[in-house]
Amino acid sequence: MSSPLRIALAGLGTVGTGVIQLIEENSALIARRAGRAIEIVAVTARDRTKDRGVNLSPYRWVDDMGELATASDIDVVVELIGGSDGPALTLARETLSNGRALVTANKAMIAHHGSELAALAESKNAALKFEAAVAGGIPVIQGLRDGASANRIDRVYGILNGTCNYILSTMEKEGLDFNEVLSDAQAKGFAEADPSFDIDGIDAAHKLSILASLSFGSQIDFGGVEARGIRKILAADIAQTRALGYRIRLIGIAEIDGENGSAEIFQRVQPCLVPLTHPLAHVIGATNAVVAEGNFSGRLLFQGAGAGDRPTASAVVADLVDIARKETGPAFSMPSSELENLPRAASAHRIGKTYIRMIVADRVGVLAEITAAMRDAGLSIESLIQTETSDDGSALIAMVTHAGPELAINDTLETLSTSDSLMGEPMVMHILEE
Numbered sequence: 235m236s237s238p239l240r241i242a243l244a245g246l247g248t249v250g251t252g253v254i255q256l257i258e259e260n261s262a263l264i265a266r267r268a269g270r271a272i273e274i275v276a277v278t279a280r281d282r283t284k285d286r287g288v289n290l291s292p293y294r295w296v297d298d299m300g301e302l303a304t305a306s307d308i309d310v311v312v313e314l315i316g317g318s319d320g321p322a323l324t325l326a327r328e329t330l331s332n333g334r335a336l337v338t339a340n341k342a343m344i345a346h347h348g349s350e351l352a353a354l355a356e357s358k359n360a361a362l363k364f365e366a367a368v369a370g371g372i373p374v375i376q377g378l379r380d381g382a383s384a385n386r387i388d389r390v391y392g393i394l395n396g397t398c399n400y401i402l403s404t405m406e407k408e409g410l411d412f413n414e415v416l417s418d419a420q421a422k423g424f425a426e427a428d429p430s431f432d433i434d435g436i437d438a439a440h441k442l443s444i445l446a447s448l449s450f451g452s453q454i455d456f457g458g459v460e461a462r463g464i465r466k467i468l469a470a471d472i473a474q475t476r477a478l479g480y481r482i483r484l485i486g487i488a489e490i491d492g493e494n495g496s497a498e499i500f501q502r503v504q505p506c507l508v509p510l511t512h513p514l515a516h517v518i519g520a521t522n523a524v525v526a527e528g529n530f531s532g533r534l535l536f537q538g539a540g541a542g543d544r545p546t547a548s549a550v551v552a553d554l555v556d557i558a559r560k561e562t563g564p565a566f567s568m569p570s571s572e573l574e575n576l577p578r579a580a581s582a583h584r585i586g587k588t589y590i591r592m593i594v595a596d597r598v599g600v601l602a603e604i605t606a607a608m609r610d611a612g613l614s615i616e617s618l619i620q621t622e623t624s625d626d627g628s629a630l631i632a633m634v635t636h637a638g639p640e641l642a643i644n645d646t647l648e649t650l651s652t653s654d655s656l657m658g659e660p661m662v663m664h665i666l667e668e
Contacts, residue, residue: 238271239558241337242302243293244325245314246279249339249366251288252547253312264551268558272551275307303328310335310361310557312550318342330354330362335562337553339366339546345440345456348447349573352565361562363553368441369394369522371545372538373552378448378526379567385528387449391487391666394441394503396520396540397425397432398464398484402472402505403518406481411469424520434463435484435503442486446501447566449526450490451573454566458578459486459501466661467505471591474619474632475663480507480589481515485666491579498579507589507634507665513537514666582641587616587665589634590643592650593657596629600655604631611645613638628657634665 243250257264257272265271276294296302302311303325311329313336315322322343329336330351338344344351344364355362365375378387393399397419404415416433419425431437439459447454464484475482485506491498508515513535517523522540527533539545556562566573594600601620608615618633635643643662650656 236270238273239268239309239554240273240275240307241310241312241554242276242278242296242305242308243274243312243314244278244299244302245316246277246286246290247314248543249546249550250277250279250312250314251286252543253314253550254288256544256547256551264555268555270558272554272558276302276305278302299325300328303332303334308334310337310554312554313338313340314550316340316342318346323347326351327354330358330360333358333360335361335363335557337363337366337550337557339364339550341367341437341440341444345443345454348444348454348565349570353570355565356570361557362565363556364444364565365553366546366549368444369524369536370396370538370540370542371548372522372524372536372540373549374445374524374536375448376552377534377536378445382526382528382531382534383567385531387526387528388490389488389527390445390449390524391485392524392536393483393514393517393522394438394486394524394540395432395435395484396522397429398438399517399522400424400520401433402464402467402482402484405467405469406472406476409469409473412465412467433465435461438484438486438503439501442488442501442503445486445524446488446499447573449488450499450576451566451568452499452576453573455499455501455576455578458499459503460581461503462505464505466659468591468661470621470630471632471661471663474591474630475507475589477619478507478589478617478632478634479510480665481510482506482663483508483514483517485514487666489579490576497574497576499576500579500581500584502581505663507663509666509668512666512668582639582644584640585637586640586667587635587637588640588643589632589663589665591630591632591661593628593630594655595657596623596627597655601631603653603655604650607646607649608635610649611642613642613646640664
């Protein structure tokens with residue numbers, strides 16, 4: 235075999251310690267598959283004294299992580315610190331600038347700075363790998379970058395956040411409201427103490443922008459992702475959508491609108507109604523799933539554990555195996571100079587069915603008022619459910635519209651925004667096409 239691939243780990247949280255455990259436990263198998271051994275040379279983290287449940291004595295401890303980028307006995311730096319900027323970005327830039335390969339699980343950093351880092355890696359003939367940044371242990375990055383590389387992909391979408399999927403599928407199973415399930419998820423470790431990045435759709439937006447770039451050969455545009463989370467979903471929404479033949483999932487979707495020369499990119503993360511006949515409707519718990527639609531391959535479905543120390547460590551080490559094999563092409567399927575800077579597509583003209591839920595004062599004429607606003611906007615109702623009056627004198631109206639432009643939804647809600655018949659903000663969720 236060739237000389238070992240020598241790596242350094244920056245960050246020793248659950249993923250970092252998982253990488254150590256995986257390399258130690260499967261070292262012989264990894265060496266056979268990679269054609270050379272993969273050896274950990276140095277490690278660093280914020281607290282040297284913390285007990286992490288693994289033996290760190292075989293490895294050199296480095297207090298200044300910047301040393302990892304220049305040390306002569308290190309071939310690859312594995313960045314597991316996190317954060318879009320700060321020490322993680324500094325380490326990434328220094329590592330690539332010095333011609334070292336970089337492996338990262340940092341979705342935020344790639345979403346914000348991936349184009350810059352890819353160009354830097356190419357200029358220094360260094361590898362940049364980030365399989366673990368999207369969908370944990372699912373090999374979706376490699377699947378899109380390599381396996382589907384001959385296809386034109388015009389649409390990629392999926393369930394990209396395990397915390398949200400756990401909350402929604404638990405609400406569905408238990409009939410509980412959002413806040414109750416969130417508290418339980420935090421107690422069980424499925425949600426962070428501050429869950430904002432997850433439940434507000436930001437985490438999924440990071441991942442979606444990366445998938446879009448890989449799928450479409452476009453520059454990453456995280457700022458162009460419309461993101462809306464799941465905070466406002468009620469147990470009643472779960473029940474009503476189930477009665478209508480759907481399940482609610484937080485879906486990230488990216489599509490190309492138009493043809494070559496006039497193509498635009500649309501990116502959005504939002505709760506959607508997923509038909510029960512669609513495979514994403516049956517993804518439960520903290521699982522992730524990504525669908526890519528290739529013009530020759532057809533629909534590709536990648537599904538599996540979207541987070542956790544072991545699946546994410548598996549993805550990190552898979553990248554290390556690729557580097558050991560010298561499989562180190564461009565980070566985003568093609569040279570960074572070939573990535574298109576696509577304009578953002580507007581959403582108002584998009585056509586589809588929509589679920590609208592309103593809490594209204596239960597009095598004569600309310601439904602007529604709503605339907606009149608919809609009529610004036612050119613929107614018609616496919617199905618409607620109205621619940622019995624509650625103790626506070628309100629009723630819930632849930633409806634699914636016929637296919638129409640999103641502009642019509644916006645116009646309807648604008649008309650109703652000044653009505654004293656509405657008790658609270660309506661909930662709008664688009665329906666995922668099959």
